[in-house]
Amino acid sequence: MVEKLTINVARIREDFPILKRQVNEKPLIYFDNAATSQKPNSVIDAIDRYYRGYNANIHRGIHKLAEEATLAYEEARENVKKFISAKRASEIVFTRNATEALNLVAYAWGRANVGKGDRIVLTIMEHHSNIVPWQILAQERGATVEFIKIDQNGELRQDEVKELIDDSTKIVCVTHASNVLGTINPVKDIGRLAHDSGALFLVDAAQSVPHMPVNVQDIDCDFAAFSGHKMLGPTGIGVLYGKTERLEGMPPFLGGGEMIREVHTSGASWKDLPYKFEAGTPNVSGAIGLGAAVDYLRNVGIDNVLEHEREITRYALGRMRRVEGLDIYGPMNVDQRVGVISFNLGDIHAHDLASILDEDGIAIRSGHHCAQPLMEFLQIPAASRASFYIYNTKEEVDVFIEALERARKIFAR
C-alpha cells in the first residue's frame, strides 16, 4: 500500500510569492479564497514562458510558434478533462469564467429549449451568476423560475427538491458548494431526480472543483461551470463542461472566427466541438495558466487539498464558536461543507469588521457575496466571510480569532 502523502503547507507557501507580502506592516493572511485564489510560481511562469517564448495565435497558423501555442492550449484542455473526469476533451469549452459558462448555457441551450410555461429550478443559495441568466431567459420566454429553499442547517430541503422538480421542469441548476454557507449539495441525487423528470441538470462547480474531487461522469450532470482564477489559475479563463450530446444539440453562443467551418454570403456552418463555442481568439495564456494550476493541484492531490481545508475549517469553526456574539451560517458539520465560513459578529457591520481585520493584514470578504436572495432568506443585510485554501494555516486562524476579539472590544466601548 502506498502511504498517503500529507500536505506540507510550509513548502506549499514557498510556491506562492504573494504570501511573503506585508499588509499594514503585518504578514498577509489571505482568507478571501472563495473570491479568488493566489497563484503559485508555476502558473505565473507558465504564462510568462508563453509570452516570452511562443506567443502566437492558435489553430490556423502554419508556423512553429502557432504549432507550439496550439499544442499548449489543447494540452490544457486535456488536463482539465482529466481533472474533472470528463469523457472527452471536446466536452471542455474554455470561457472567460464560470459566469460566462452559465450564460452560454442559458443563451444557447435555453433559447432553443425553454418556452412558455416551462419551469427552471434553482436553489436559494445560488450565486447571482446562476440566477440572473435564468431570470433573463424566463422573462424572455414566459417561463418560471423556482427556488429550492434551505433548512436551519443551511442544507437544501429535500421535500422542496422533490416538490419543485416536476414534468414542466426543463433544467435544474444547483451549486455544488455554496459560496456563502459552504454547504456541499447532494448533486448526484438531485441530478437523478432532474433526469427522472426529463429535465437537464447543471452544476455550478465554481466553489467545488478548486477544493474537492469532482467527477462529472459520476455526478452525471449535463453541464458544469467553473472559473480558473479560484483554483490557482489566472483571471479571464473559465470552463464549461457539457456532455457531448448536449453540446452537439445546441446552437452556437457567439459567432465569429475560430468557431466556423465555412462562411459564405448565404450563411455559415460550425466547427465541431468544442470550437463551435469558442468564437474569436481565445485566452491562450489563460488556458495555459489554468493547465499549470491543474498540474499543481494534481501534484498536491485534490484529496489532500480537501483534507487540509477540512482540518483548517474544523479548527476555525471550533475557535469561532467561542467568540462572544459570533453568528455562523451554514452546516456546523465539517464533512458537509467546504472551507467557507460566513458570519456576523454582534451588531458590527460586515464592512467595519473587514476594515478592522485589514488593519491586522487579514483579507476577508464582506457584503452580500453576490447572493442577495440567500441574504434575504437569512434576513441579514450582509455577512463577513473567511475562506481557506491549501496555503492557510492554523496559526493564521489564531491571528484571525485575535482580530475578531479586538474588533469586538473596539465596538464594545
Place this chain on the structure above:
Amino acid sequence: MSSDIYKDIILDYYRNPRNFGDLPDADVRAKDSNPLCGDIIEMQLKIGDGKIDEIRFKGKGCAISQASASMLTELAKGKTLEQIKAMGKPDVLNLLGIDPGPTRIKCALLGLKVLKLAVYVHLGQTVTEEVKQLV
C-alpha cells in the same frame, strides 16, 4: 484595543448619533444608498432665509457612514445653502479625522451626497455630476 480607523469619536457618533430621527416640519427630504454595501442615509432639512435652521438624519449601515452623516449634520446646521454646495470630501475627512482609504471613502461621503441632494432639490436646481459621483 485600538484601531487606526475606528477612533473613539467615530464610535461615539455611531453609538450615540447626534441629530438622529425625523424632522416633522422639514422643508425638504433626500435619501440615497450605496449599492455596494447597502448603507442608507436620509437627510431632513428645515430651511429659513437661505440657511439650514434644523437638520436630522436617519440611516442604516456601517459605522463610517452613520458617524460621518451625524457629524455632518452638526457642521451643516446654521450654514447657508451656498456653503453646503461648496462643501466637499476634505470637509468630511476633516470631521472624521482619518482617511478611511479608497474603498471606505464612499461610506464616508454618502451623508454629504444626500445633504447636497437635499439642497439642490430645495433650490430646484439640477444635481451636478460632481455630487452624483460622490458615492
